[in-house]
Amino acid sequence: MSTVDPKDLAAFSEQADAWFAENVVRDPGFMLPLTFMEVGTDPQFHFLRDWQNKVWEAGYLGAAWPKAYGGGGLPQAFQNAATRAMRKHHGPIMLNAIGLNWAGPLLLEMGTEAQKETYLKGILSAEDIWCQGFSEPGHGSDLGSAQTRAVRTGDHYVVNGSKIWTTLGRYARYMILLARTDPSTERKYDGLSFFLMPMKAPGIETVPIRKLTGEHGFTQTFFTDAKAPAEGLVGPEGGGWKVAMRTLEYERGARGGQAGGYVSVGANAFDVFDLAQRTRRGGRPVLEDPQVADEMVGYLMEIQALTLNGQRTQVPELIADRPQGIPLASKLMGTEMSRRLNDFAVRLTGVRGAYYVDEPEAADNGLWARNYLNAFSATIGGGTSQVQANIVGEHVLGLPKS
Amino acid sequence: MKDLGRIGFSEDQATLLEVATDFCQRRSPVATVRRLMEDEAGHDPAVWAELGDLGWLGVAIPEAFGGSGLGLAEVVPLVEQMGRRLMAGPFVSTTLVAQALVAGGTEDQKREVLPRIAAGEAASLALAELDTDWETDSIACAASRLPDGRLTLSGRKVLVTDAAEARWILVSVRLDGAPALVLLTPEDLPVDALRRETVIDGTRRSFALTLDGSVLASDRLLDPDRARATLEHIHLAANLLAAADMVGGTQACIDYTLDYLRTRTQFGKVIGSYQALKHPIVDAYTRYEQARSHLYSAAHCFNEQGTGEIAVRMAKAAADVAYSFAADRAIQFHGGFGFTWDCDAQLYRRRAIWHAAQFGDAGFHRKKLARLLF
Numbered sequence: 039m040s041t042v043d044p045k046d047l048a049a050f051s052e053q054a055d056a057w058f059a060e061n062v063v064r065d066p067g068f069m070l071p072l073t074f075m076e077v078g079t080d081p082q083f084h085f086l087r088d089w090q091n092k093v094w095e096a097g098y099l100g101a102a103w104p105k106a107y108g109g110g111g112l113p114q115a116f117q118n119a120a121t122r123a124m125r126k127h128h129g130p131i132m133l134n135a136i137g138l139n140w141a142g143p144l145l146l147e148m149g150t151e152a153q154k155e156t157y158l159k160g161i162l163s164a165e166d167i168w169c170q171g172f173s174e175p176g177h178g179s180d181l182g183s184a185q186t187r188a189v190r191t192g193d194h195y196v197v198n199g200s201k202i203w204t205t206l207g208r209y210a211r212y213m214i215l216l217a218r219t220d221p222s223t224e225r226k227y228d229g230l231s232f233f234l235m236p237m238k239a240p241g242i243e244t245v246p247i248r249k250l251t252g253e254h255g256f257t258q259t260f261f262t263d264a265k266a267p268a269e270g271l272v273g274p275e276g277g278g279w280k281v282a283m284r285t286l287e288y289e290r291g292a293r294g295g296q297a298g299g300y301v302s303v304g305a306n307a308f309d310v311f312d313l314a315q316r317t318r319r320g321g322r323p324v325l326e327d328p329q330v331a332d333e334m335v336g337y338l339m340e341i342q343a344l345t346l347n348g349q350r351t352q353v354p355e356l357i358a359d360r361p362q363g364i365p366l367a368s369k370l371m372g373t374e375m376s377r378r379l380n381d382f383a384v385r386l387t388g389v390r391g392a393y394y395v396d397e398p399e400a401a402d403n404g405l406w407a408r409n410y411l412n413a414f415s416a417t418i419g420g421g422t423s424q425v426q427a428n429i430v431g432e433h434v435l436g437l438p439k440s
Numbered sequence: 441m442k443d444l445g446r447i448g449f450s451e452d453q454a455t456l457l458e459v460a461t462d463f464c465q466r467r468s469p470v471a472t473v474r475r476l477m478e479d480e481a482g483h484d485p486a487v488w489a490e491l492g493d494l495g496w497l498g499v500a501i502p503e504a505f506g507g508s509g510l511g512l513a514e515v516v517p518l519v520e521q522m523g524r525r526l527m528a529g530p531f532v533s534t535t536l537v538a539q540a541l542v543a544g545g546t547e548d549q550k551r552e553v554l555p556r557i558a559a560g561e562a563a564s565l566a567l568a569e570l571d572t573d574w575e576t577d578s579i580a581c582a583a584s585r586l587p588d589g590r591l592t593l594s595g596r597k598v599l600v601t602d603a604a605e606a607r608w609i610l611v612s613v614r615l616d617g618a619p620a621l622v623l624l625t626p627e628d629l630p631v632d633a634l635r636r637e638t639v640i641d642g643t644r645r646s647f648a649l650t651l652d653g654s655v656l657a658s659d660r661l662l663d664p665d666r667a668r669a670t671l672e673h674i675h676l677a678a679n680l681l682a683a684a685d686m687v688g689g690t691q692a693c694i695d696y697t698l699d700y701l702r703t704r705t706q707f708g709k710v711i712g713s714y715q716a717l718k719h720p721i722v723d724a725y726t727r728y729e730q731a732r733s734h735l736y737s738a739a740h741c742f743n744e745q746g747t748g749e750i751a752v753r754m755a756k757a758a759a760d761v762a763y764s765f766a767a768d769r770a771i772q773f774h775g776g777f778g779f780t781w782d783c784d785a786q787l788y789r790r791r792a793i794w795h796a797a798q799f800g801d802a803g804f805h806r807k808k809l810a811r812l813l814f
Contacts, residue, residue, distance in 0.1 A: 308441055315814070331810040332803070338813065339754050339806075342444045342737075343730035349447035350733050355454045356447070359691070364729055371726050427719045435698055435725060437712035 042113050050116050054098055054123035061092065062127045069403075073302035074135035075205050075415050078253040083209055086133035090164040093299065098124065099132065100162040100297040103146065108159030109297075117298040124299055135301035136205065137161035137168035140288045141214050141234075143295030148272055148281060153234065157212065162297060169210035171201035171217075171235065171259060172282065178203075178418075179425045181216065181282060182227050186261065188217035190275070193268050195219070195233070197241075197261040203419065207244045207257030210237045215266065216282050219275050232278035232285075234270035241265070251395075251411045289420050292365045302416075307341035307375075310334075310383045313402070319388045333382060340375050344368070363434045370426040373416035380410035442813060445751035447733065448740035452510055456499070457517035463494070468525035470784055473643060476528055481605065482645040483529035489560065491531060498558030501538050505554035512539065512677055516684045516739040523685030524692045526787055528643040530562040530602035532681050537563035537610045539677050544621060544662045544670025553608060553623070564606035566597035566624075566649050567674070574800040576619070576671040581651055583613040583620060589658045591615070591622060593651035599798060603634050603647040611651065612671060619671055621662040628654050641794035643787075676749060678799045679756040680738055686759035686795050687735045690728045690766045693788040697721060697770040704775075717773055724766040731755070731762035750812055753805040760802035763792040 066085050071077050077086065093099045094108075098120035103109025110116065132138055142161045145153055160166030177183045186199025197217055204213070213235040220229035237244075241264035244257040273281040287293040314334050317324045325331050347364045350356050357364060383406040384391045393400035395408050417423045431437045467487050476482055491497060499514050501507025508514075515535055522531065538557045541550055557563055572578035581595030593613060603609060609624040630653040637646045662670060701712030701721065711717055738755035742748045770785035771778040778785050796802070 311441065325810075325814045328807070328810075331814060332806050335806040335809045335813065338444070338809075339734070339758060340730070342754065343733050343758065346445070346447050346733035346737050347729060350736065353447060353449045355457060356449060356732075356736060363725070367722075367726050367729065370722075371730070424715070424719070427722045428715070430722045430725065431712075431718040435694075435721065437698070437701055437718050437721075438710045440713050440715050440718065 042115050047115055047119060050112075051119040051123065054120045055126065057096055057098065058123045058127035058129055061096075062129045063089075064128075070130050072131070072409070073412070073415070074131060074133060075255050075302075075419070076251075076253065076412060077133065077206060077209075078255050083133070086130060087164045087167070089130050090133045090299075093124070093129070093132070094162045094164070099138070099299050103142070103158065103162070103297060107146075107154050108162045114294070121298050121300065128303075129299075131301050131303055132297075132299035133206075133301075134161055134164050134167055136170050136214070137166065137212075138297040138299065139301060140170065140285050141168050141212075142297055143288050143293070144214075144272070144281070144285050146295060148284065150269075152269065153272070157234065160211075166211040167206055167209045169204045169206045169213045169237070169259075170285075171204060171213045171215040173201065173203050175200060175202050175258070179422050182230070182279065184216050184218060184230060186215075186217045187221070188215075188219050188231060188233065188266060190219070190268070195231075195266040195268065197233075197235070197264045197266050199261050201259045201261075203247070203256055204244065204259045205256045207237075207259050208246065213237050213259070214272075214285065216278055217266075219278075223276070227279035228276055230278035230282070231275045232272045232281035233266045234272065235264075235266045236270075239264055249412075250414070251408055255415075286421065290366075290369045292362075292368075307337045307379055310379055310386070311338060313383055313406070314386055317386050317388070317401070324386055324388070330386070337375075337379050337382065341379075344372055344375065347371075360434055363430075366434050367426075367430045369416075369420065370423055370430060373413070374423055377410065377413035377417050380406055380413050384410055442750065443744075443747045444754070445737040445741040445744075445747050447737055449736065450513065452514050453517055453739070456514055457521070459494070460518045460521035463490075464521040464525040464527055468522070468527040470526065470787075473526045473528070473787070477642040482602075482643065483527075487527075488529055488531075488562070491529075492560035496531070497534060497538075497560060500535060500542075501554050501558050502542065505542075505550055506558035507538075507554065512680060512742050513739040515681065516735065519681045519684035520688040520735070522688065523791075524688030526643055526689065526692070526791065528645075530564060530606065532678075532685070533565045533601050533606070534561075534563040535681065536565050536674055536678055537608055540565075540610055540621065540662070540670055540674050541623075543673045544666040545623075546659070546663055548659065549623065549662065556607070561607040562602060562605055563608040563610065564600055564603045565674070565678070566600040566603070566609050566611040567671075568597065568599045568798065569595070570598050574675075574804050576675045577668065579612050579614050579619055581611070581613045583615040583622060583656075583661075585615075585658075586655070591656045591658060591661065593622070593654040593656070595651050597649040597651065598637065598646075599639070600634075600647045600649045602645050603649060604636075604645065609649070611649075613651075615661070615664070618664070618667065620664055620667045621670060622656055623660050623662065624654065624656065628656055628660075630654060639794065640797075641790045643791070644794065675799055676742070676752045679805070680742060680752050682795045682799060683731075683735050683738065683752070683755040683759040686756075686763040686792060687728070687732050689788050689791055690724075690731060690759070690763045693763070693766045693770050693785065694721065694724055694728055696784055696788075697724075697766075697773055700774055700777075711773075720769055721773070724762070724769055727758075727762040727765060731758040734758040746812075750809065753809050753812070756800065757802040757805040757809070760792070760796050760805075763788070764796065767792050 101110035101117040105111035188195040223229040387401040395404035498507030503509040734755040738751040767789035
């Protein structure tokens with residue numbers, strides 16, 4: 039697995055490049071979601087599910103997962119090459135993000151053999167869409183206080199309660215679910231368990247939530263005496279907190295093993311730079327305004343720094359003082375920059391900044407305002423930036439808990 | 441979009457980083473830094489001799505002239521660790537003068553001076569003037585030719601560091617209307633040409649240099665055809681090494697503040713548990729990591745036409761913002777102690793201000809970047 043023949047890799051890269059050049063559909067006739075959290079319509083969903091399935095069948099997704107579970111059994115470098123080709127040809131996002139990036143690598147690491155055999159292939163093929171049930175209406179960032187109850191009855195658990203911000207909740211066949219199996223533990227964390235929960239079952243209701251963009255992307259999920267099979271437990275009963283924390287490491291990219299591809303194509307600074315270069319105000323290029331130019335340079339420096347940070351983590355000597363620093367801080371840095379950058383983009387468009395999606399006179403069909411509003415999904419979801427700052431402060435800088 | 445640079449790290453860089461980390465920590469504890477601030481020379485001659493023995497003065501000097509034949513990329517980790525320990529002395533100015541000679545000196549000058557620098561002779565850089573900006577060709581000091589071919593100088597340079605002990609001083613002047621560089625020795629200077637300046641960074645020994653009355657042999661002029669390019673090169677090299685010093689200082693400043701946040705108790709709690717302090721120090725830390733990434737990209741790409749300049753300006757701008765913010769917050773977060781002379785936060789803040797005033801601050805370099813990138 040570890041040795042890579044450069045010739046094989048080069049041939050694979052070339053094939054991937056040709057495949058994506060030929061197979062990427064540029065315009066399906068409707069707006070494609072930029073992230074997996076923005077899949078709001080059936081045509082979007084079916085298009086992206088078919089696309090992921092096609093990429094997987096061609097061998098360019100899960101290339102580094104074991105063959106026995108639907109993967110390609112190749113070294114990671116091959117999947118990286120495929121992902122690069124996907125990006126180069128601006129392929130649409132991979133739909134089944136929670137399966138590919140979080141649940142999948144988690145099961146590869148901690149799942150039972152039966153769980154791996156049951157679930158992994160469907161994740162790659164997009165036949166089984168996955169969602170996540172961590173946050174609750176009363177407990178967002180404070181996951182450890184989750185109240186959804188799971189009570190053991192014979193070979194299954196009976197689940198009651200509610201989860202919120204369930205991305206792809208309408209479409210999901212399975213949920214990774216954090217639920218309380220014991221409300222009496224001294225430490226609240228010790229009463230939690232981690233389940234692979236079937237979603238198409240009696241007692242489960244999903245209600246769409248309308249986002250601040252006006253679109254529908256996720257749901258609230260209600261459990262009323264819903265059955266979670268006991269063989270779907272990951273880790274021991276009462277050991278759910280540790281499993282959930284490991285899931286978050288995968289979610290935040292602090293740990294490798296993801297199936298590959300990408301699940302968002304958020305605008306980067308270079309796209310905003312392109313916008314700045316073609317935007318005029320009062321008949322003059324907006325970049326001739328020194329204040330705008332200064333701010334633009336600041337963003338170019340920032341995105342360059344994040345790219346360089348990623349490269350630097352490959353050089354052990356240059357991260358020796360705090361090896362976990364950049365990985366644990368990258369979500370905070372990246373998502374906050376994206377939010378500010380899209381705000382800057384909206385202001386760049388001047389008078390048109392007041393327009394929104396579907397207004398014919400809006401710059402880029404109102405994309406920037408929508409990007410800005412959607413950027414909060416990343417600064418809030420997966421742990422708010424404020425919680426992220428606590429994590430960096432405590433785990434990287436060694437400060438006491440807040 | 442132009443190539444903005446990338447991270448690369450050589451084995452030599454890794455070795456030098458490891459050696460410098462240990463050496464600077466041992467030889468420049470903050471008590472020593474504070475003692476040397478009160479010392480006339482401002483640095484320890486024994487440490488200077490050790491730097492020579494370690495070969496650091498010749499790292500970026502070609503082997504033919506007594507150096508190791510590496511580049512500024514390998515000097516960066518050394519200066520980073522010196523900045524981290526607030527080390528004083530003419531290492532950076534000496535290195536920059538050597539680089540100027542490598543880039544724009546005559547063969548005779550290289551043969552004469554470079555081996556002596558590699559062997560431990562200090563050199564100083566006299567580029568700055570009071571009423572000019574940070575542009576490389578912004579020079580009012582002048583040289584003119586006497587009938588016998590010698591050069592006579594006029595005008596005043598400022599922020600000439602360690603000039604009192606330098607064996608060589610590289611001076612920018614205007615000659616026949618164009619920028620030029622000349623190499624002075626102490627013997628060329630009139631009596632009282634040097635006046636010690638009071639500068640914000642107390643670890644520096646800085647002088648104003650009055651050139652009026654200095655007369656030089658014509659062979660003290662660096663290659664006039666390459667003067668402009670050499671000046672550009674030296675400004676970029678100076679910014680690269682300044683960024684290195686600043687990134688090292690930012691790290692130390694954050695570590696120093698963290699020590700306090702982890703131990704100081706107020707209202708019954710260790711103050712580092714308060715998010716009003718925790719979150720801004722995380723902010724300082726993420727800026728530091730970004731600045732360090734820019735630094736090592738600039739070091740790696742320094743010699744690449746176009747990309748080198750972009751990467752260096754980004755590194756200096758990022759380092760200025762990161763260091764200034766970290767040190768400013770370091771003073772504030774130490775509370776009443778932060779307002780005292782004894783708190784080290786002020787040492788870092790002063791050093792950051794010193795660097796911002798030399799070779800361009802963050803705003804200056806962003807303006808330059810806008811011209812390079814748009």
